[in-house]
Amino acid sequence: MILAQQLPAEGSVGVIAFAVVGIYLLVLLGLGWIGYRRSRGGEEDYYLAGRGQGWVVTALTIMATFFSSFALMGAPGMVYRDGVVFALVSLNVPVAGYLVYILGRRIWAVGAARGYVTPADMICDYYDNQVLLRLLVVLVGIMFGVPYVMMQLKAGGQLAAALFHQYDNAFAVGATVLSIITALYIMIGGMRSVAWTDALQCVLLCSGMLLAGVAMVVSMGGWSGFTSAISELPEGSLTVPGNTGFWQVPMLLTVCLFIPIGGIIQPAQWMRFYAARDVETLRRSALVFVIVLTGCFLLGIMMVGLGGQALFPLGETAEGNVAAHPTVGGPGDFDQVLIVVLREQLPALLGPTLGMALAAGMIVAIMAAAMSTADSNLHAVSALVTRDVYDRFIRPQAGDHERVWVGRLVIVAVTLISLLMVLQGSVEGSSLAGFMKMIVGLGLFAAAFAVQLLPLTVDILFLRKGTSAGATAGLIAGLIFAFSFSTLPGVIVGAMYGDLSAVAADAQPLAAQMLNVIGTAKSAVPIHASAWGLIPNVIVFALVSLTTAPVPADRRQAFADLTR
Numbered sequence: 001m002i003l004a005q006q007l008p009a010e011g012s013v014g015v016i017a018f019a020v021v022g023i024y025l026l027v028l029l030g031l032g033w034i035g036y037r038r039s040r041g042g043e044e045d046y047y048l049a050g051r052g053q054g055w056v057v058t059a060l061t062i063m064a065t066f067f068s069s070f071a072l073m074g075a076p077g078m079v080y081r082d083g084v085v086f087a088l089v090s091l092n093v094p095v096a097g098y099l100v101y102i103l104g105r106r107i108w109a110v111g112a113a114r115g116y117v118t119p120a121d122m123i124c125d126y127y128d129n130q131v132l133l134r135l136l137v138v139l140v141g142i143m144f145g146v147p148y149v150m151m152q153l154k155a156g157g158q159l160a161a162a163l164f165h166q167y168d169n170a171f172a173v174g175a176t177v178l179s180i181i182t183a184l185y186i187m188i189g190g191m192r193s194v195a196w197t198d199a200l201q202c203v204l205l206c207s208g209m210l211l212a213g214v215a216m217v218v219s220m221g222g223w224s225g226f227t228s229a230i231s232e233l234p235e236g237s238l239t240v241p242g243n244t245g246f247w248q249v250p251m252l253l254t255v256c257l258f259i260p261i262g263g264i265i266q267p268a269q270w271m272r273f274y275a276a277r278d279v280e281t282l283r284r285s286a287l288v289f290v291i292v293l294t295g296c297f298l299l300g301i302m303m304v305g306l307g308g309q310a311l312f313p314l315g316e317t318a319e320g321n322v323a324a325h326p327t328v329g330g331p332g333d334f335d336q337v338l339i340v341v342l343r344e345q346l347p348a349l350l351g352p353t354l355g356m357a358l359a360a361g362m363i364v365a366i367m368a369a370a371m372s373t374a375d376s377n378l379h380a381v382s383a384l385v386t387r388d389v390y391d392r393f394i395r396p397q398a399g400d401h402e403r404v405w406v407g408r409l410v411i412v413a414v415t416l417i418s419l420l421m422v423l424q425g426s427v428e429g430s431s432l433a434g435f436m437k438m439i440v441g442l443g444l445f446a447a448a449f450a451v452q453l454l455p456l457t458v459d460i461l462f463l464r465k466g467t468s469a470g471a472t473a474g475l476i477a478g479l480i481f482a483f484s485f486s487t488l489p490g491v492i493v494g495a496m497y498g499d500l501s502a503v504a505a506d507a508q509p510l511a512a513q514m515l516n517v518i519g520t521a522k523s524a525v526p527i528h529a530s531a532w533g534l535i536p537n538v539i540v541f542a543l544v545s546l547t548t549a550p551v552p553a554d555r556r557q558a559f560a561d562l563t564r
Contacts, residue, residue: 020360024367025181031196033188048117048275053195058276059285061195061376063293064202065272066096066263068148068373069155071301072205072366074439076212077335079305081314081322083237085247086305089256090297096260097290103265104273104282106461106563111274113562119270119453120388126460126559127468127551134388136475141267141384143449143479145377149418150425151442152374153179155335157426159366162339175422178367182374183415186382187408194375195275201368206292208365209300211358212338216307219341226303229310237309243322248526255444258530262447265457268380308337335439338366381414382407435491445486448530452478455534455541461563464556466541469548474541482533484518 053061079086107122116122120137124130153175160174167173185193220226236243240252263269276282312325323331328340342359386407391398398406425436436442455474459466466474483489493500493511500512508516522532550556 020364021367024364025177027200028181028185028197028371029188031185031193031200034193034196048271051112051275052277053272053275053281054277055281055284057195057199058272058281059288060202061198061372062100062269062272062285063289064198064205064368064372065268065376066289067202067205067293067296067369068443069152069366069370069439070373070443071297072209072369073155073158073335073338074151074443075297075301076305076308076338077438078440079302080308080312080324080328080337081334082242082244082247083233083239083309084302084306085240085242085252087298087302088247088252089259090294090302091256092260092263093294093297094290095257096264097286097293099261099264100289101283101286103457103461104269104276104286105279107270107273108276108279108282110461110559110562116274117271118383118387119265119267120384123453123456123460123471126555127456127466127471128555129468129472130392133468133472133475134392136472136479137453138384138388139479140449140453140475141381143483144262144266144446145268145381145384146414146418147442147446148377149374149381149414150422150436151439151446152182152370153419153422154425154436154442155370155439156367157422158336159339159363159370162336162343171426172423175419175426178371178374179415179419182371183378183411186375186379187411194379195272197375198372201372204365204368205372206296208362208368209296211300211365212342212362213300213303215358216303216341220307220310226307230306233306233309234314237306237314243314251526251528254528254531258451258528258534259444259447261454262450262530265453266377266380266447266450267384268376271380271383272376304338304341308341311341312337332437339363378411378414382410385410432491435487441487444528444530445488448482448486448528448533449479451530452482452533452537455538459541460559464551464560465545467545467548467550470541470543470545473544474537474539477540478533478537480533481536482529484514485522485529485532489515489518 075086075089078089110116110122114122114125116125118137119141120134123137124134127133156178157171157175160177161171164170164174185197217223217226220229230238234243240249241247273282276285308328312327315323315325315331317323317331321331324333324337327344328334329336342362386403390406391403395402421432422436424430425432435445452475455478456466456471459471489511493509493515497509497512500508503512505513505516
């Protein structure tokens, strides 16, 4: 039997929530200060924590970086919208865990032997391409990192809006506070602070996912009540391709395969491999990753999403699209289902005080998920811009102290840009509103760019058949196609020309005509943008490599010796 929703008085909600969130944020700043006190100074210590992280911290920081607000808000929202089909996306977790060891241990071995700090250090050293290829790798890091930071700040805003819904500007304040605290503790302590806060945040977010799943089942009368309610969901919620028809089999397979690859070879994770103490650290981390995160996904996220649909049945817009229940929010506010379930079900189940205290703890878990990924990506983008651009092309003579401070300024700049875009995207009717509607959409957009590093990574670590020209040409092709088949070109064209639906195709601007062609291709072959980019990437990489000068044999042998 489903319990009736019961919301406690707003005053008690505010007091409990403010207290719990305030204590949590102070703890994070404290860990940042401890990280600063333990640091030994210098660029390597700031970005890699002295390459001495043990397996516990390494496992937790890798998991926390991988499982962001995508997991605690975006994934339940997607399950709530589309149904059980999104459970198959949990297959990406074992794939990612396997890659932590298969790729991570080789990246660690080469990085430790040759003193690399960023992904571009290894890639550009192997191919001996220190300008164009380095800038392209930095671009990949930015195209992944900035949307991922935006995703976390958006989650912080949604969190505050749901928890402190009595305040009109709660979204803006929540996103701003989260961005300030995150930027501060990264700037204070670097990788050491990021890793320590990630460790705490990983424990919180995993506990939060499992608690949310248990609370959902209990609130619906136990396992029998839960399964009975789920069995009565609409057919679309229990079959492929889901309620919206988006998750067709090709799309599902490409997301399950390529998104975890992007999540593991993106710059923030690559630098975590460098920072590990040894290969055994990464082996243990991979095992913990697979067991813990797969369990959290299936026992937490799935329960919340499906149970949320039983508690708050989906509706339909005037246009015939799937819409969220009014209790959850507006028609497209699927991401807020977990927050609403916690806010409304826990007080009814456990009483207003204890229920809201646990709900506030879950809110902290969601903040932990957001901040643990935001900090990692801000830190990685800072390293890429500072070491691969500023140090290489602007002031090669700069010392460690100067570069660390430039890195801190980069963190401030990227945080500010991301925050402004999130605030703009929260305005109904703005050009960014549609692009940023769902957290999962931002995550899938970002991962499409990180995946384009896969051919270079596989070539360097395993094949060693590619050339510098091939790697560069392939990466350019991959990035262009990944961008073209993403959702952003439609946003840009819409912002430039407005609604062109009533304009004949041959009278539309060239950009809109090209967008129509891409849309036709996407409908005919429903695969993710990462795959649309990776296919030409691999083809161009292979063809150009066949006709251009190879990497010198001694360098290929040196890398082969290190990656056995």
